[in-house]
Amino acid sequence: MNSFEQIIENEKNTRYAMDDKSNFANLTLARMLAQKPSVLETYFKFALLYLLLAVALISAMPYFNNQLAHLETMLLLIPQFSPQSLFYVMITVLLLNSCLGGFMLKHKILST
Amino acid sequence: MDDKEIVRRTLTQSRHHYRLIIEKYGDFLYGLGMRLTRGDKYLAEDISQEAFLRSYKYLHNFDSSQNFKKWLVGIFYNSFKDAIRKNRHDEALDENMVSQTTIEPSYASFFDLIKYLTDDEKIVFTLKYIYEYSNSEISEITNIKERQLKEVIKNGKGKISEQL
Numbered sequence: 001m002n003s004f005e006q007i008i009e010n011e012k013n014t015r016y017a018m019d020d021k022s023n024f025a026n027l028t029l030a031r032m033l034a035q036k037p038s039v040l041e042t043y044f045k046f047a048l049l050y051l052l053l054a055v056a057l058i059s060a061m062p063y064f065n066n067q068l069a070h071l072e073t074m075l076l077l078i079p080q081f082s083p084q085s086l087f088y089v090m091i092t093v094l095l096l097n098s099c100l101g102g103f104m105l106k107h108k109i110l111s112t
Numbered sequence: 113m114d115d116k117e118i119v120r121r122t123l124t125q126s127r128h129h130y131r132l133i134i135e136k137y138g139d140f141l142y143g144l145g146m147r148l149t150r151g152d153k154y155l156a157e158d159i160s161q162e163a164f165l166r167s168y169k170y171l172h173n174f175d176s177s178q179n180f181k182k183w184l185v186g187i188f189y190n191s192f193k194d195a196i197r198k199n200r201h202d203e204a205l206d207e208n209m210v211s212q213t214t215i216e217p218s219y220a221s222f223f224d225l226i227k228y229l230t231d232d233e234k235i236v237f238t239l240k241y242i243y244e245y246s247n248s249e250i251s252e253i254t255n256i257k258e259r260q261l262k263e264v265i266k267n268g269k270g271k272i273s274e275q276l
Contacts, residue, residue, distance in 0.1 A: 016143035
């Protein structure tokens, strides 16, 4: 039986090489380029973006209310909705949009 | 071109620059994989590939003041542990794979030596005695505290002494 030092020395002198390094590099690179962002990561990015938008909208609410009130009276297009309910409709639309964006990113229809 | 420059170009110019890293360290990681898997060349190749994919994924987290090779070995360590955990689900398949793909018995001595070591003991032992990393470097790579590391080395050497 070889001694510990001998075995270690022999192993240190052993060189391992892949059968086809170029093919390995090509395959790895191809898999690397095909990597998609994780679903969770994508949805998180969008959720964060829209959260920021929502915060911005809430901050602008007083101005927003006034503008909508003017629109209501001027155009009479949306008399049945209060500015608050319109705001909730907008947030819902934005959230749906974020889900759609996430879906598009996941399936590479959109890219980051 | 040094590693840091390749990393910089990969992040700022094109992902294709990373090919240079794969070509440079492909055999190194494969060799480490061969030793840790005791000669399973397919598994060694899979783990190396996984390590490259993960390293690319987390490349933006790489601190350029660090040594890239050491950082890559750290990622390889995690890929190795995950691959082994996954492979243990099917011991029978694993046995078949080893018998079909292990290399010639001329290399068997080292593989026999580490046969009864745990995964942590195997990697610590290999990094220390074959690649001559210091304890502090191994601790950095594996996130095992130095005190605990000494225990791992002692246990590993104990098991090896019993075989010799």
